[in-house]
Amino acid sequence: MERHESSTARTPTNSLVVKRRTKSRSYRQSYQSCFGAGSRLGLTPALTARRFNTSRRAPKSHNITDKVNAEQLALLVKTEWQLSYVTPLYRFRHTQLKSYSRQLSAFIAAEKQQGLAVEVEGPQGGARVSFSVVQGMVEAVDDAETVLIQIHSKPLFARQDEPQKSVWSGWLTCINGNPDYLHSLPEDFVCLPLFCSSGPENLTTVVKSWFQQNFDCYFGPLEISHTSLQWLVALWTNCHAESSIQHLKMIWTLPVVPPLQITYTVNPQDAWELWSSVRKAPQEENKAGKEVEEDSIDIEEVMSFIQVLKSHFYRHFRLDLSAGSLNQVSTALGSAKYSGRIKISNSKYMITTLTLLTECALLKMPI
Structure with a gap:
C-alpha cells in the first residue's frame, strides 16, 4: 500500500535568502548566481574543502524496520540499483509530491507520443507515477527526507481488468550529508544528492529530463571508486x-x-x-581525557x-x-x-552504506 505522507516530510531550510533571476539556466550558472560571481563561489570554504573522509564510524546495527514502511523497505533492499549523483533541486517541495506525480505522468505521456519511453505500453491510461516519502530514512537533522518514485503501467496486450505493474523505480536520498555543504546552500535548494534507479534506461532518461527541466538540476554517473x-x-x-x-x-x-x-x-x-x-x-580516552563515545575506523x-x-x-x-x-x-x-551498481541485502547496515554513497555523490558534485 503506497503512502503519500508528504505533509509531514522535511525539506531542510537555512537562513540564507537569495533571489533567482532565470530558472532555465543550467545548474552551474544558477548556482553561481546564488552566491554571486564565480570568484566568490571559489572562495566559499564549504564548497572547496570537500575531501573524502579518512575516518568513519564503525558500522552499527540499525533496526530501521521500526521506522520505515515495510513495503518500501523491501523494495530498497531486494533491488540492484544504478547510481547517479544529482545537484541540489531548486524549489523542490516534499509537500508537492502528488502534484509531481501528475506532472511526471503527463510528461511521460508526451514523450511516448514522440516515440520515447517505449517500455510504457498499453493504451489504457498510460503510465501511473507515484511519488512518496520514505519516512524514517534520515539520520542527521539536515538530511532531507528520502523520496521514492515508482512508475506503473499495463503490458500492451493486458486484459482490461489486469492491474498495472511496476516497470521502473527510483529514489533520491541524503544520509548523513556533509553539514558544512548543506548549510552553504541557499534556502530554495534541497539537497538529495544520491539517485538510485532500477528499470529501463530510457525511462531513467525521461525521469532525469523531467527533474532537470523542473528543478534546474543536473544528473551525472556515480561510479563506486x-x-x-x-x-x-x-x-x-x-x-x-x-x-x-x-x-x-x-x-x-x-x-x-x-x-x-x-x-x-x-x-x-x-x-x-x-x-x-x-x-x-579502541582508545579509552581522547586528548581531552574524556571517553570516546563511538568506535571508528x-x-x-x-x-x-x-x-x-x-x-x-x-x-x-x-x-x-x-x-x-x-x-x-x-x-x-x-x-x-x-560501474555504480549497488545492492543492499541487509537493512540493518544500509545506513552505513548509504552514508558512504552520499559522501561519494557530494564529492562528485560539480561546482
Whole structure:
C-alpha cells in the first residue's frame, strides 16, 4: 500500500535568502548566481574543502524496520540499483509530491507520443507515477527526507481488468550529508544528492529530463571508486561478529593484455581474523581525557586490511593484486560494482552504506 505522507516530510531550510533571476539556466550558472560571481563561489570554504573522509564510524546495527514502511523497505533492499549523483533541486517541495506525480505522468505521456519511453505500453491510461516519502530514512537533522518514485503501467496486450505493474523505480536520498555543504546552500535548494534507479534506461532518461527541466538540476554517473570499494570491504567485514557476512568476494582486474579478471573469495571467519589483526585497540580516552563515545575506523586500518588480503593472495598464487584495481565486492550484506551498481541485502547496515554513497555523490558534485 503506497503512502503519500508528504505533509509531514522535511525539506531542510537555512537562513540564507537569495533571489533567482532565470530558472532555465543550467545548474552551474544558477548556482553561481546564488552566491554571486564565480570568484566568490571559489572562495566559499564549504564548497572547496570537500575531501573524502579518512575516518568513519564503525558500522552499527540499525533496526530501521521500526521506522520505515515495510513495503518500501523491501523494495530498497531486494533491488540492484544504478547510481547517479544529482545537484541540489531548486524549489523542490516534499509537500508537492502528488502534484509531481501528475506532472511526471503527463510528461511521460508526451514523450511516448514522440516515440520515447517505449517500455510504457498499453493504451489504457498510460503510465501511473507515484511519488512518496520514505519516512524514517534520515539520520542527521539536515538530511532531507528520502523520496521514492515508482512508475506503473499495463503490458500492451493486458486484459482490461489486469492491474498495472511496476516497470521502473527510483529514489533520491541524503544520509548523513556533509553539514558544512548543506548549510552553504541557499534556502530554495534541497539537497538529495544520491539517485538510485532500477528499470529501463530510457525511462531513467525521461525521469532525469523531467527533474532537470523542473528543478534546474543536473544528473551525472556515480561510479563506486577503488577507494570506496575498499572501504566497503572493511566496513562490511567489521559487521561479521554481529551478522555473518557468509563470504567476502572481490573481483580484481589486472592491467595486462588482454585484461586479467581475478575472483578472490575469502572465508568469512578468515576475513574476520585478518581484519581483527589490523584493527587498532579502541582508545579509552581522547586528548581531552574524556571517553570516546563511538568506535571508528580510519583509512590506515582499511589500507592495512587490503594489504594483508593482497599478501595472502600473493603467497598462494604469486600474483600481485597491487598492480590492479578492485572492481567489485560482495558479501551477504550487499554487493557493489565500480560501474555504480549497488545492492543492499541487509537493512540493518544500509545506513552505513548509504552514508558512504552520499559522501561519494557530494564529492562528485560539480561546482
